Amino acid sequence: MNQLKPAFGLDSPLVSAIAPRSIELVMRARGDVRLGVPVILSHQGKCVLMIAAETLTLDRFNALAADQQPVQLLLTRHRVAALDVNLGPNDSLASKVVAISVPQGAGLDWVMSMADPAYPRATGHTADCAQPSDLMHDAAIALAKSAQLLPAALTVPIADARSFAQANALCMIDAADVLAELSAERLQAPVSSAVLPMAVHEAGRVHVFRPNDGGVEHYAIEIGNPDLSKPVLTRLHSACFTGDVMGSLKCDCGAQLQATCATMAAERGGLLLYLSQEGRGIGMANKMRAYALQDQGLDTVEANNHLGFNDDERDFRNGAAILKQLGISTVRLLTNNPAKMAILKAQGIAVTERVPLQVGKTAQNTRYLATKAAKSGHLLT
Ligand SMILES: Nc1nc2c(ncn2[C@@H]2O[C@H](COP(=O)(O)OP(=O)(O)OP(=O)(O)O)[C@@H](O)[C@H]2O)c(=O)[nH]1
Ligand SMILES: [Zn+2]
16 A cells, blocks of 8 residues: 655755755846836845836835835936936945935836936936945845846835745845845856758757856857867857847847858858847847937947946856857957957957957948947957
8 A cells, every 4th residue: 555655844854955046046036026026135134125116016116105114216326327416425426326215205207217218307306315325235236137127226124024025925035145146157058959050051050058047048059060179260149139130220230140150151160159148238128228318319338328237238258158068168259349258268268369240330330330449349350
């Protein structure tokens, strides 16, 4: 007769293996932030409830504002500079994240006008810097960015945080863990691989890599038959839906992608890493926000900053990790961007040569290419 085994209990030795690890907890919190579900951040005994600004609903905003606790709006220094507001004596110019007291009587429209340049500026309220920024503020903004939302969030202090989290099924997470995990190098697990004959070359193979943050997969595409015993002609190409797929004339990405494939085919082989870092890492929605600002006269760097982002939010360590997974340690890199070479080298990949990729100039991207050269260090030859 079959003996029924007891169900898992808290004393089971398997529990520690089953419980989510630090990275998994952070990514679960990121999922909630993206959905607009509040998350509780803790640090050294203090706790705040945080919601990304762009996900705020009126009922959640009203609930926060009705509470007697001070509500703070977190913005990046870049966004504050774009708003051109004086935040008073508490503003420590050194902090990258700024905590602003939400003025009494200010509504959701005020919050959104501070967070998102697409909203008309709400007048009638003076914004003051609340206090020097702390780790929880940095973690809140890092989560919002990682969720590919605008880097702006509301926080409110919370007491009995653990009971509150349990009663409301909220994620509660240490701010230091958030910052450590979001800045750590991601593992890239090889998932699947298959032959892909292409127009440029009949010999080809796609390898799919999955980052250990539950994020979007990256692709490594062998074009032709690259000889791995020699420096491999390689490109780290960041996804550009508008350029790569739609043939946008606003950037050079589509032409660079095609030229890459053609050059690799002509040289009998190369490796194209197609990295899921749309919009220099800010995501498609934010890239279109940046394009809308460019329509108003800002350049590509100013537009990113105006939204609160850095010029470039990409992490090229993922490219180096994939190369290592494929056993590639020496490359000839197709790029005009010296930052890509520097990061590969820092990650232990030897770059024997930079192969320039000067293609795709159009009447519409003259300013974009000039800005990349002037402000982002891109080479013109
Ligand atoms: N935020 C933002 N992203 C843009 C804009 N135009 C293009 N992009 C993104 O910029 C990235 C360009 O990627 P790459 O061509 O690989 O990189 P690069 O830094 O130009 O370097 P090389 O092409 O190697 O010289 C892609 O992720 C595009 O989606 C823009 O105006 N704003
Ligand atoms: Zn592009």
